[in-house]
Amino acid sequence: MMKKLGLLAIGLCLIAGLNAQEMKTIKLKAPDKQRGVSVMEALAKRQSIREFANKPLSLQDLSDLLWAANGINRPEIGYRTAPSALNSQEIDLYVCMEEGAYLYNAKEHELRPVTNEDLRSAAAAGQDWVTDAPVVLVLVVDMARFKSGDNAGARMTAACDAGIVSQNIALFCSGCGLATVPRGTMDKARLTEKLKLTSSQLPILNNPVGYAK
Numbered sequence: 001m002m003k004k005l006g007l008l009a010i011g012l013c014l015i016a017g018l019n020a021q022e023m024k025t026i027k028l029k030a031p032d033k034q035r036g037v038s039v040m041e042a043l044a045k046r047q048s049i050r051e052f053a054n055k056p057l058s059l060q061d062l063s064d065l066l067w068a069a070n071g072i073n074r075p076e077i078g079y080r081t082a083p084s085a086l087n088s089q090e091i092d093l094y095v096c097m098e099e100g101a102y103l104y105n106a107k108e109h110e111l112r113p114v115t116n117e118d119l120r121s122a123a124a125a126g127q128d129w130v131t132d133a134p135v136v137l138v139l140v141v142d143m144a145r146f147k148s149g150d151n152a153g154a155r156m157t158a159a160c161d162a163g164i165v166s167q168n169i170a171l172f173c174s175g176c177g178l179a180t181v182p183r184g185t186m187d188k189a190r191l192t193e194k195l196k197l198t199s200s201q202l203p204i205l206n207n208p209v210g211y212a213k
């Protein structure tokens with residue numbers, strides 16, 4: 001009996017593993033740079049919203065959101081919509097959705113599969129309304145990208161850079177009719193494990209994103 005249960009558990013693990021591998025890279029759409037209200041109106045509308053409609057983001061909205069957050073806006077030099085100290089580009093975006101989590105690859109403007117687990121509850125960490133959002137963007141800093149290495153000054157710099165990415169998200173949302181809130185709360189240990197982060201990578205902020213209710 002125990003042996004059968006063991007085999008069943010191994011079988012289920014294998015199936016789960018295969019499912020994760022079977023997740024496909026998602027090619028994002030080119031950003032629509034004409035959309036949205038004026039910058040001043042986006043600033044006037046910017047606010048934290050914590051209620052989300054039960055509706056997935058369209059591929060165009062997801063594509064535009066990620067490009068606005070930290071996409072490449074000067075392809076000839078590879079620079080981004082968000083500045084970073086010494087152009088370290090140390091903030092990565094993990095996209096947590098019901099079907100699993102992906103890593104945003106800005107260079108290819110695509111989403112690379114990480115896990116088939118829904119990690120929105122790990123980002124919620126008790127603030128249950130977060131799981132109503134179809135997408136939670138987890139901002140992860142890779143301290144190894146700083147030439148100075150990991151120290152108190154570099155951590156402060158990383159926090160500044162993450163804040164700018166988060167504000168890009170907020171202004172895209174207020175300017176294009178979506179809802180978001182910047183959050184420091186999250187289960188960092190679970191996210192670190194499930195997103196397969198290395199010892200130099202730290203979850204630093206997150207932004208649930210959806211349509212307002």
Ligand SMILES: Cc1cc2nc3c(=O)[nH]c(=O)nc-3n(C[C@H](O)[C@H](O)[C@H](O)COP(=O)(O)O)c2cc1C
Nearest residue numbers: 046047048049050127163181182183184185186205
């Ligand atoms: C660094 C940072 C961390 C935050 N963490 C949370 C959080 O964990 N949960 C939450 O509901 N709001 C969080 N907020 C949102 C603030 O509560 C919110 O910005 C503040 O109340 C002002 O409201 P406003 O954004 O509508 O102007 C955070 C904001 C910042 C800037």
